[in-house]
Amino acid sequence: MTKALKVFSAGNEVSIVRSRGVSGAAKVLLLTASLTALAVAQPAFAERSVPQTQSEVQLSYAPLVKQTAPAVVNVYAERMVERQISPLFSDPFFGQFFGRQAPQGRSQKQMSLGSGVIVAGDGIVITNNHVISGADEVKVALSDGREFPCKVLLKDDRYDLAVLKIRSDETFPTVPIGNSDDVEVGDITLAIGNPFGVGQTVTSGIVSGTARNSITDGEFGFFLQTDAAINPGNSGGALLDMHGDLIGINTAIFSKGGGSNGIGFAIPANMVKVFLAAAESGEKHFQRPYVGxxxxxxxxxxxxxxxxxxxxxxxxxxxxxxxxxxxxxxxxxxxxxxxxxxxxxxxxxxxxxxxxxxxxxxxxxxxxxxxxxxxxxxxLQLAPEDPPRDTRQISGNSPFAGLTVENISPRVIEEMRLPDGAKGVVVSEIENGSPAARVGFARGDIIVAVNDDNIDTTRMMENVAEQSPGYWKLSINRGGRMITQLFR
Missing domain, CATH: 2.30.42.10 (PDZ domain)
Structure with missing residues (x-):
């Protein structure tokens, strides 16, 4: 069962995160929200070993924390949202006091805070997608307090990753990306963040498991598990090994009440490398190999x-x-x-x-x-674009005016996450205020048939929209569910 949980910081509501019921009271919490998380590093030992002497036991993580903390940033995502007004204003009695027109809802600024890790000296930052999702403006703050605006190069909610570029010509400190395949259960890890707004916090633990799946509701299902304390606020922060290398991006926790129970999850660094490579090559959509x-x-x-x-x-x-x-x-x-x-x-x-x-x-x-x-x-190759997408914008006076439609191919299915084997043409854009927008079309709708005639190509869709029948009977596939509507 899915519930909405509130996370509070210093007495103030910070965010609402979703959890999915598992094993009774246990919950999966995406570390969305929340507040700043700074990545941390680890003391560099020549080899993995259990401390044997008193001097080894007294070793400190402080040198590596100082070395890597400057490369971890706070990510500020700002968005404007329409504040809801009272439903009383829709009442005719109240309408007479406002000239029969209810007052418009007011826009207000909403901010989410998370963390990111600088992985390239020119200001390339990796973070979680849910930290910057829906943002109108993204900024980062360095550990020395300086703030910079950012450009979003690539983001994908399936993998919950996003790549940012700091808008500055200066050279920034970085954290090297390690090989997450070398990580073994029992390896020591460090995490750093700002849980619940208490301030920068460093936690240590071990790798508790690898190849964990069924953790979040997204499509990605391969996580490192650690018992280093991770809480809302660590989102997008770094999980590091004993060499100070990035081995994962902290993303989710199992929790009964919103706090850490010692079961945290991170996206492996090797996944981060592939995502970064796609962003740096200028891709607008992250493409995984097509297997068929x-x-x-x-x-x-x-x-x-x-x-x-x-x-x-x-x-x-x-x-x-x-x-x-x-x-x-x-x-x-x-x-x-x-x-x-x-x-x-x-x-x-x-x-x-x-x-x-x-x-x-x-x-x-x-x-x-x-x-x-x-x-x-x-x-391993890209999904083929066969047939060609043949993008067309529908005009005229039909209910379809304002739609941009594309032919369906394996490439389009991958990019827009359509059901496998989908038939018809897919809606890729809807013009604001158009007849299609008023009808209620949504991006990703698959137009299967119009007036009981199957729609196989965008050319056919364009020709059908130019007709003037007495009514329109529309069959669409929305998320795998068939919907039939009738318009006159």
Missing amino acids: ATFGPVTSDMAEALGLKAARGAIVSDIVPGSPAEKAGLKTGSVIVAVNGVPVQHPDALLYRLTVLGIGEKADLSVDRNGTISDVSLP
């Missing part, structure tokens, strides 16, 4: 029926004809158990491994079919 197959988890019953040693891996449940998956020789019922020799625990882990390999690479899959392990080479 659907994968499901392997249950205990499946494992027994398939003769697997354990209920792990990703089973192929469907394959798109002509896709890279089909060309590589994957078949439904096959179970992918490893990518480039790295074991795959679940479908989220498989998609993570393919994504971090990157477009243009090849993935060597270990596939178990009927108890026999075979190797399959899968090329």
Whole structure:
């Protein structure tokens, strides 16, 4: 069950975060909100080892904190929202006092605070998408108190990542990005932030788990778990290893009441690297490799029926004809158990491994079919734009006037997150104040049929909109749900 939870700081309401019920009273809290989080680092040991002497026990994290803290910024996201007015103003009796017109709602400024990590000297900052989502203006504040405006280069709510560029020509301190695949359960970690507005706080812990999934409601499902205390306010902050390298971006916690229970989650640094590379190449949408197959988890019953040693891996449940998956020789019922020799625990882990390999690479899959392990080479490429999107803007006096529509291809399905196998044309934009806006069209609506005629292309949609029938019967697919409407 999903509930809205309020998070308070110093007696004032800071934000409302969503949680999803798990195991009774436990909740998943995105660290949205909240307040500033500064990343921290760790003492550099030559090797991983348990302290053996008193002098080793007395080692301090302070030198690495001083070294890395300047590269962690506070992120301020400002947005203007329309304040609701009393419903009494819609009453005709009250309307006479306002010239039959209710007063307009007032706009007010709303601000969310989070953290970011400078990862390039020219001012490239990585943070969580939910920290800057919907912002009209984004600023960062350095540890020395200076503030700078920022430009959003790339953001994606599926992966909850965003890349900012500080608008300045000066050179900034950075935190190096480590290899999150080298992280092992038991490694010491440090986190730093401003939980609940109490001030900069450094916490330490260990890596409690890797490859965690089903943590948030988003599509991304591969997290590092740590018991370093993470609270609302640490959002977008850094999780660092004992070398001072970034190993993750703090994102979510399990919590009963909004505070830390020692179960925090971070997006792995290797995912951050791929996202940064996409931003620096000028991409407007983050593209993951196109496989052309659907994968499901392997249950205990499946494992027994398939003769697997354990209920792990990703089973192929469907394959798109002509896709890279089909060309590589994957078949439904096959179970992918490893990518480039790295074991795959679940479908989220498989998609993570393919994504971090990157477009243009090849993935060597270990596939178990009927108890026999075979190797399959899968090329990782962009989803094809076939048919071409042929973008068209609908004009005229029909209910569709003001729509911008595109043909549906695997690329468009990926960019707009449409249902697999969707048919029709998709709405990519709606002009404000247009007939289409008044009708209630939404971005991502798939126009399937008009007056019972299937709409297969944008050209067909444009031709249909120029007609003048006595009525309009519209069938659309909105988020996988079919809706039929009638207009006269």
